Amino acid sequence: MGRHLGELGALRARVQAGRSAMWANPAYAPAEDPVARADLDRACADWAMLAPLLARVFPDLDSTGGRIGSDLIVAPQGAFGEVPGRVLIKCDHALPVAGSIKARGGLFEVFMQAVAQARAAGILGPAEPVSALAQARDFFAKRTIAVGSTGNLGLSVGIAARALGYRCVVHMSADAKPWKVARLRNLGVEVVLHSADYSSAVAGARDATARDPDAYFVDDESSELLFRGYSAAAAELAAQLAAMRIAVGPENPLCLYLPCGIGGAPGGIAYGARGAYGAHAHSFFVEPQQSASALCRMAFDVPSVAALGLSNQTEADGMAVATLSPLVARRMRDRLAGVCTLGDADMLRWVAVGAAHRMRFEPSATAGFAGPLHLMTSSAGAAFRARHMPGVAADNITHVVWATGGRFVPDAAHQAYLKTAAALPTGLDLPEEIAP
Numbered sequence: 106m107g108r109h110l111g112e113l114g115a116l117r118a119r120v121q122a123g124r125s126a127m128w129a130n131p132a133y134a135p136a137e138d139p140v141a142r143a144d145l146d147r148a149c150a151d152w153a154m155l156a157p158l159l160a161r162v163f164p165d166l167d168s169t170g171g172r173i174g175s176d177l178i179v180a181p182q183g184a185f186g187e188v189p190g191r192v193l194i195k196c197d198h199a200l201p202v203a204g205s206i207k208a209r210g211g212l213f214e215v216f217m218q219a220v221a222q223a224r225a226a227g228i229l230g231p232a233e234p235v236s237a238l239a240q241a242r243d244f245f246a247k248r249t250i251a252v253g254s255t256g257n258l259g260l261s262v263g264i265a266a267r268a269l270g271y272r273c274v275v276h277m278s279a280d281a282k283p284w285k286v287a288r289l290r291n292l293g294v295e296v297v298l299h300s301a302d303y304s305s306a307v308a309g310a311r312d313a314t315a316r317d318p319d320a321y322f323v324d325d326e327s328s329e330l331l332f333r334g335y336s337a338a339a340a341e342l343a344a345q346l347a348a349m350r351i352a353v354g355p356e357n358p359l360c361l362y363l364p365c366g367i368g369g370a371p372g373g374i375a376y377g378a379r380g381a382y383g384a385h386a387h388s389f390f391v392e393p394q395q396s397a398s399a400l401c402r403m404a405f406d407v408p409s410v411a412a413l414g415l416s417n418q419t420e421a422d423g424m425a426v427a428t429l430s431p432l433v434a435r436r437m438r439d440r441l442a443g444v445c446t447l448g449d450a451d452m453l454r455w456v457a458v459g460a461a462h463r464m465r466f467e468p469s470a471t472a473g474f475a476g477p478l479h480l481m482t483s484s485a486g487a488a489f490r491a492r493h494m495p496g497v498a499a500d501n502i503t504h505v506v507w508a509t510g511g512r513f514v515p516d517a518a519h520q521a522y523l524k525t526a527a528a529l530p531t532g533l534d535l536p537e538e539i540a541p
């Protein structure tokens with residue numbers, strides 16, 4: 106206990122000094138998880154139910170039968186930092202329709218809600234195929250979907266809602282990139298710009314929606330539906346690993362590195378991975394140094410990054426969130442392996458590395474690349490491996506870095522990232538920065 110408190114004190118000082126850190130969750134209890142397994146099966150069944158409708162309204166998904174998914178590829182050797190073991194990239198940066206991981210939650214919630222509303226109103230019979238809703242624009246036009254977002258959830262909810270014919274209002278935080286605002290307005294989405302941060306945008310959206318009986322609010326801070334939508338990505342990953350003949354088990358653990366903002370996307374996927382692989386998948390959230398909301402909540406039990414004097418300022422707009430979702434904090438209490446942080450400079454460097462390998466990333470998308478470096482080179486990582494993977498050879502670990510967004514970043518914005526990256530000193534801040 107004393108040793109644990111001492112380590113926590115040292116970690117706190119490190120975080121407050123704005124340095125990168127890894128926290129291994131002392132409450133983490135890897136185990137079979139039948140509840141998460143059942144929830145994962147339900148999520149997959151719901152996505153399968155929606156697929157014919159998704160295929161009808163999104164031409165991009167016609168060839169996949171309405172399945173939204175991304176590739177799993179082998180990372181170019183050493184390009185993102187050198188670690189033992191196999192490093193794979195889950196390419197949600199190229200996800201069709203909405204161009205980011207938030208599509209997995211946003212599309213799911215809007216379409217599930219559309220089916221529920223249509224059934225409740227009697228315009229969709231219990232046995233009728235949901236694809237009929239592609240022609241229900243008059244019905245949806247009388248209803249509103251609202252959401253608060255740093256950008257990408259707004260994009261995915263806006264795209265989904267407008268595809269069905271809903272009126273849609275997106276409340277954006279000050280961190281939102283202008284091109285995301287412009288893209289939404291072009292779709293006919295009403296964008297309300299808030300001068301404050303993400304939490305204020307969500308609160309504004311929640312209040313405005315509560316006054317309108319025909320409006321439905323997608324609540325990024327506490328939505329079960331978003332969480333379920335994200336979780337199904339774990340089943341997709343499991344199928345891809347199986348197709349690549351990559352075994353996951355006691356001798357071959359799987360480590361996932363998931364960029365975290367409010368926590369819904371990484372939490373949902375971590376939960377799904379636990380359902381799919383039980384004790385053999387270890388999920389880490391990865392966050393910007395100044396927006397370490399999961400670290401603050403899970404390690405220090407403080408509600409906001411402000412309590413540790415952090416600024417919540419980061420180039421990684423999708424992760425510029427000061428407070429972790431309470432739902433995610435609860436679900437992840439003993440299911441989260443740990444949290445790692447990194448600085449903006451390495452995210453920008455990895456945007457450039459991605460570009461050199463024909464991958465278009467936004468800065469948030471690259472945070473996961475810090476994960477294997479933390480786990481394999483830091484003292485906290487070594488302690489985690491000794492405790493949870495005793496006797497496992499480092500080469501036998503499969504690292505999956507979840508790349509989360511970038512497909513729609515316009516050329517000018519992407520070039521600006523590359524220019525900033527080119528002006529940085531060469532090399533990485535990690536792993537030197539985390540060396541004991």
Ligand SMILES: Cc1ncc(COP(=O)(O)O)c(C=O)c1O
Pocket residue numbers: 205206207255256257258364365366367368369370371422423424426467469470509510511
């Ligand atoms: C590109 C990208 N990565 C990661 C995240 C983090 O997801 P969450 O906020 O659900 O934790 C976001 C959130 O918007 C994002 O846009």
